[in-house]
Amino acid sequence: MSASCVWRRLLPRIAAVLLAVSAEQVPAGQPVPPQAEPVFDGEAAYTLSQQALGRRLGDYRFTAADGREVRLSALRGRPVVLSLVYTSCYEICSMTTRALARTVRAAHDVLGDESFVVLTLGFDTPVDTPAAMAAFAVEQGVREADWYFLGGDSATLAALTRDLGFTYQRSPKGFDHLLQTTVLDADGRVYRQIYGEVVEVSWLVEPLKQLVFGVRPEDGALTQIVNRVRMYCVTYDPATGAYRFDYSLYIGMAIGGLIIAAITGFLVREIRHARGV
Template sequence: MLRGLVAIAVLASSFIPGARAHSLDEVNELLKDDEKYFQAIDKPAPDFTLRAADGAVVRLADLRGKVVVLHFVYTSCPDVCPLHAEKIAEVQKMVNATPMKSQIIFMTVTTDPKRDAPDVLRAYGPAHGLDPANWLFLTTNQDQAEDATRKLAEAFGHKFTLTNDGYQMHGIVSHVIDREGHWRANFHGLNFAPVNLVTMINALTNNLERPHTEPEKGWLARLRNLL
């Protein structure tokens, strides 16, 4: 068992560029140099109360203790939304091959709640490679306005603008929220390297957003001490 854990630590430290960093500032600098689609953020994440496909209410506060990777789509989008979901699925596959799996929630929010019914939400992720084990697809609550999730997207800095033909004009951004509900990063578009998003996730699961004078915590820090 120990040999297997050490192997995981070696794998993680070899394929995640920031695994040896001692603060989030160091990780941010590494990513700024290596990933042109990366944007460091440092502010509270916009609050939300939404509903999962099974009817469960999901609040940002309920996710404390988990790193959240959040993105917005609408399921009838004919082009970039499916590609965005598949990009996130690629990241999720990398994360879920490590013990970080239990510390991460991948979250998709629909900006078209009128058409994206619960059965549509449930089917969308698996159709694009997302693992339901740590993935949620959220929509509005019944008492919320239809544009509530589009306004949430605006609070995260981008718009989903309705067009006359029923589609939505929008950008592509993957947002990263730390375990305390603090918005830490954006990855713009579809051309970022998945390993760089994994680098940010790894940093946040190891508490690197805290001052570097604090002891490192988390599975990677513990295993690194065994090497």
């Protein structure tokens, strides 16, 4: 018998065996179960995020749309508000960025336009190029001078997100990630983590007030006093959702000063009268 005849007889049997194996793996009459989607562990992500508090970031390098290199060390000396997005996210990342822009403008009204820097980075590095980040900024209506939208390479973003305690993972819809905005102090350390789609004005301004108006050892006595007064005289009004200057402290200090002056004058007059002067 020729070899071709042998194969003709064996092939139906081989096919039957393969079909039997497949039938054992997937029972007849039952649909093939869909592949389970990865589950984002929000509790673990929050824990990692909190563990980053006090951590100093490395001197990472990023690129602007014009090719200019921006190093984190160049931003030190002022607090930095840092957010992470991916530009192909057309809903949540856009909404959080626009909300952050409103909060940043309110913070500038209170603290001054040059009091802090904002940095938004794209963590989907193949897509979030410097040009894509610049286009994203335009789409969200962000025009602040000290707000940088930058891109970086995958190794840099992986190291940065570890330092920040920022967790993200791929999902069928794009990425699942922690809605996290980080406040860095002037030395590049993680000072505060803020969570949520909308960053309320008070959530951002309060830590920035502490950093901008905080007392530093190198400040003179007068500067320390002025910073303390400015820090406590700026209060949040929940009715309007904005900050305002509370002059009650100034008024209280003025009244207290007048009372002390009056008492001092009275005592001086009494002492002089008693001495017959």
